Amino acid sequence: MVEIIQQLINGLSLGSIYALIALGYTMVYGVLKLINFAHGDVYMVGAFAGFFAATSFGWGFFPTLLFAMAVAAVLGLLIERVAYRPLRNASRIAALITAIGVSLFLENLGILILHPDPRAFPDLIGLRTFEIGPLLINNRQLVIIGTSVLLMLLLHYIVTRTKMGKAMRAVAEDGETSRLMGINIDRTIAFTFALGSALAAAAGVLVGIYYTRIDPLMGFMPGLKAFVAAVLGGIGLIPGAMLGGLVMGIAEVFVVAFISSSWKDGVAFAILILILLLKPSGLLGRAAREKA
Amino acid sequence: MAVQPEPPLLEVESLTMAFGGLVAVSQFNLRLERGELVALIGPNGAGKTTVFNCLTGVYTPTAGSIRLRGRNIVGWPPHRVARAGVARTFQNIRLFRDLEVLDNVRIAAHLRQQATLAEAILRLPRFRREERRLAAEAYELLELVGLSHRAHQLAKTLPYGEQRRLEIARALATHPVLLLLDEPAAGMNPQETDTLTGLIDLIRDRFGLTILLIEHDMRLVMRIAPRILVLDYGQTIAEGSPEQIRTDPRVIQAYLGEEAVG
Amino acid sequence: MEGENLPPASSSGVSSASTASSAVNASRNIRPRLTPGWRFGVYFIAFAGLLWLNVWAYLGRFDYYVLGIIMMMGINTILATSLNLINGFAGQFAIGHAGFMAIGAYTAALLTMHARVSFALALVLGGLAAGAVGLFIGIPTLRLRGDYLAIATLGLGEIIRVIIVNLPITGGAFGLSGILPYTTFFWVEGAVILTLVVLSNFIRSSHGRALLAVREDEFAAEAVGVPTTYYKVLAFVMGSFFAGVAGGLFAHYLLFIDPSQFGIIRSIDILIMVVLGGLGSLSGSVVAAIVLTALPEYLRGFAEYRMVAYSALLILIMLVRPAGLFGRVEIWELLNRGRPCSRPGAGPGAGPGPGPGPGSTGPGPEPRTKAESGMKPGLEPAGRQEVTG
Numbered sequence: 001m002v003e004i005i006q007q008l009i010n011g012l013s014l015g016s017i018y019a020l021i022a023l024g025y026t027m028v029y030g031v032l033k034l035i036n037f038a039h040g041d042v043y044m045v046g047a048f049a050g051f052f053a054a055t056s057f058g059w060g061f062f063p064t065l066l067f068a069m070a071v072a073a074v075l076g077l078l079i080e081r082v083a084y085r086p087l088r089n090a091s092r093i094a095a096l097i098t099a100i101g102v103s104l105f106l107e108n109l110g111i112l113i114l115h116p117d118p119r120a121f122p123d124l125i126g127l128r129t130f131e132i133g134p135l136l137i138n139n140r141q142l143v144i145i146g147t148s149v150l151l152m153l154l155l156h157y158i159v160t161r162t163k164m165g166k167a168m169r170a171v172a173e174d175g176e177t178s179r180l181m182g183i184n185i186d187r188t189i190a191f192t193f194a195l196g197s198a199l200a201a202a203a204g205v206l207v208g209i210y211y212t213r214i215d216p217l218m219g220f221m222p223g224l225k226a227f228v229a230a231v232l233g234g235i236g237l238i239p240g241a242m243l244g245g246l247v248m249g250i251a252e253v254f255v256v257a258f259i260s261s262s263w264k265d266g267v268a269f270a271i272l273i274l275i276l277l278l279k280p281s282g283l284l285g286r287a288a289r290e291k292a
Numbered sequence: 293m294a295v296q297p298e299p300p301l302l303e304v305e306s307l308t309m310a311f312g313g314l315v316a317v318s319q320f321n322l323r324l325e326r327g328e329l330v331a332l333i334g335p336n337g338a339g340k341t342t343v344f345n346c347l348t349g350v351y352t353p354t355a356g357s358i359r360l361r362g363r364n365i366v367g368w369p370p371h372r373v374a375r376a377g378v379a380r381t382f383q384n385i386r387l388f389r390d391l392e393v394l395d396n397v398r399i400a401a402h403l404r405q406q407a408t409l410a411e412a413i414l415r416l417p418r419f420r421r422e423e424r425r426l427a428a429e430a431y432e433l434l435e436l437v438g439l440s441h442r443a444h445q446l447a448k449t450l451p452y453g454e455q456r457r458l459e460i461a462r463a464l465a466t467h468p469v470l471l472l473l474d475e476p477a478a479g480m481n482p483q484e485t486d487t488l489t490g491l492i493d494l495i496r497d498r499f500g501l502t503i504l505l506i507e508h509d510m511r512l513v514m515r516i517a518p519r520i521l522v523l524d525y526g527q528t529i530a531e532g533s534p535e536q537i538r539t540d541p542r543v544i545q546a547y548l549g550e551e552a553v554g
Numbered sequence: 555m556e557g558e559n560l561p562p563a564s565s566s567g568v569s570s571a572s573t574a575s576s577a578v579n580a581s582r583n584i585r586p587r588l589t590p591g592w593r594f595g596v597y598f599i600a601f602a603g604l605l606w607l608n609v610w611a612y613l614g615r616f617d618y619y620v621l622g623i624i625m626m627m628g629i630n631t632i633l634a635t636s637l638n639l640i641n642g643f644a645g646q647f648a649i650g651h652a653g654f655m656a657i658g659a660y661t662a663a664l665l666t667m668h669a670r671v672s673f674a675l676a677l678v679l680g681g682l683a684a685g686a687v688g689l690f691i692g693i694p695t696l697r698l699r700g701d702y703l704a705i706a707t708l709g710l711g712e713i714i715r716v717i718i719v720n721l722p723i724t725g726g727a728f729g730l731s732g733i734l735p736y737t738t739f740f741w742v743e744g745a746v747i748l749t750l751v752v753l754s755n756f757i758r759s760s761h762g763r764a765l766l767a768v769r770e771d772e773f774a775a776e777a778v779g780v781p782t783t784y785y786k787v788l789a790f791v792m793g794s795f796f797a798g799v800a801g802g803l804f805a806h807y808l809l810f811i812d813p814s815q816f817g818i819i820r821s822i823d824i825l826i827m828v829v830l831g832g833l834g835s836l837s838g839s840v841v842a843a844i845v846l847t848a849l850p851e852y853l854r855g856f857a858e859y860r861m862v863a864y865s866a867l868l869i870l871i872m873l874v875r876p877a878g879l880f881g882r883v884e885i886w887e888l889l890n891r892g893r894p895c896s897r898p899g900a901g902p903g904a905g906p907g908p909g910p911g912p913g914s915t916g917p918g919p920e921p922r923t924k925a926e927s928g929m930k931p932g933l934e935p936a937g938r939q940e941v942t943g
Binding site for chain 3: 094095107111228270272276
Binding site: 348349350369370371372374375379380382386387388389390391395398399400401402403405407409412413414415419422423426462463465466 | 751752755756759760761762763764766767770771773774775776777778779780781782788882
């Protein structure tokens, strides 16, 4: 029982990282109906931006976090502008191939410039472990969970209260109609990319702190898993991404703890097949109505 | 009510379609006898296309029944409804744009093919015979709608009116018993509309088709539809001959109301 | 769009009518076409090349390295054409082709090593195993509209790696060695020809046209009675089957396999062959597979730039020519007659005819058309101009 609660705590910290990445997937899918395969690599770039901010400038946790988020936001804007916007009216498959292309480009450019070997992420938050009865929890986990909750609250505020956030929801609901209502679609989509990329970068920095190592290919698996998390919660739904991320993180930690770490990466895939078979609209999704 | 020897071709009873809280069609009833031509009219957003989408299996209605020759087809996927004999055209033309005109029609004949995949891959005699037959039949239909000279062009290169006619040819290639035409004259000039009217008459005679027609062009509707149904806000507000419809106060109200808004 | 009623005489109709009719008035098709002499020459060279290849292989005159490249060309041809069936013809986006290749490779290798199954049977069983997995993944993902297939196939590559590493019989991460050297030039050649015949006969049949309908417009395809999910799954399973066969050939050629050979990089290699050769052009895939197998051998010094260049190329091709570099045109269409090209786009770049080695693709003239009545589908990107609706 203690073991289960302990793993739940561990799963929660991993899950909040997945949730942060999943949010970007789900928001972009909402407005563009496109799987942004490059999203996991934006997360990688965010982690490296944080790495350089912390090592080269010697910055602390918060400036590092903000710097990484800013860099990723710019990268997100750039990707959208160069690779996706010209294809908005092209076939779906062309857009998907482009997305894969962008993802590979970032990964391989990363390998070329940054070298494939992992690097040690600087120790921004000295490790301290607390004992609560038989449970162990460290301050890094608390920072991860805390930062994630804070960012999600901020996102919630942006999406529900600000003009741009409302425009995002309108475009996700019905692009054509919102255009007729005078919403600037290009700007809304660009904003969505920037926002999602910034969240992914935050996840990148948090992962660097948690696992203390980063490398150019670190985005591939978490990207895949975060997408599954988004589908699990209900693609296009912001609360769905949060829930899906948490479930995913907990499931993975449990498999590692109670089955075997070599099956760790199989979990995401098993979850994906199950959710597609049982409830394709996701945990929080309403039964999808096919559009004519 | 006594059981009739032959059920009506199409019998729709209390069809209701709601999207979330929005009721697009409510308590819609329709009975089509074999060979009839009925027009469905009404202001924009009245739910006409929603009726079509329910009839063709695109939407599963919230309530009600749809019986085609006595069989309830509610819940069938669209391709099964098409195989049962319901063909349609689309309000915003949906051709296979990057395929040849001939292939657009041949694909629709697909559902009558007998040759299996293995026969096709091995190019067995039955497959070859069938291919020849399907091509000949497709040419015939193109001839009928006056497009045989366009057979090998890409569908997207046709002028607008011809695209509409190709869509009709494609629908006919499924050998339907019931043809649903969704605003076939939309965007046509009067001359093209005349050609279309002639074509509808022709295919009705030739194939003994039953036709349900959505159309905004009142001239066309009044000329070819002996019976008209008027929808407004998902409700059937009138039904009758063109004469009756023309003078029905509710219909006038509905259209004037729209005019005032639009 | 909700599909509810547009205004009666929508302006979109009028404008697209006028643009289309102006295209009609434009000149007749002027696609560059080979003269009969050239055409004969191309066929002759292809045939002679194939003959020479067979004789040389029979006499054992190729050195091991060259023969290896030639066999990899064949294996990649099977992979690229089968992926093109899914991506180019059915219009579904699958990217985990290396995963299916792995299933076929391990299945066939284990069968010939431990069960003493004949090579031909092992290849078929490897293909069937891959096809069965394709069915298992395809049914839940393909009945949904959307891009789930992409993510499912991407994930599949990973799960297959996990499974291989964890199974006792596969040699785990260290790989499987001691595979018997069954794959010869003639096995590869036979498999390539069989694949091409099956795929091209499939595509040029009413079943294949149903597939194209799914790619063009799923909604309209359903409306004319095409069971779209069935055809999507069919294409996906068939593609997976041939990838499995290719995997079997690969294993018995390389004699040593490990999970890292079937990773994302190989999937992308195959994808770029499809994209370069044209989404929806079988012969394009053949040429691309041949060229892109040979090219890295010449560019060994630039190996580390290869993936960067490939990914940049993927983006660039999609931005400039969304149907792939050579579009949907088959090479024999260029050879036989001036049929209207299926894709508007840069006219002169539409592909020079004399590709060196597509000999095996020329299954005779097509019994389809004599379309001299074709017209030029406009040189501008015609697809773009009706975004009015």
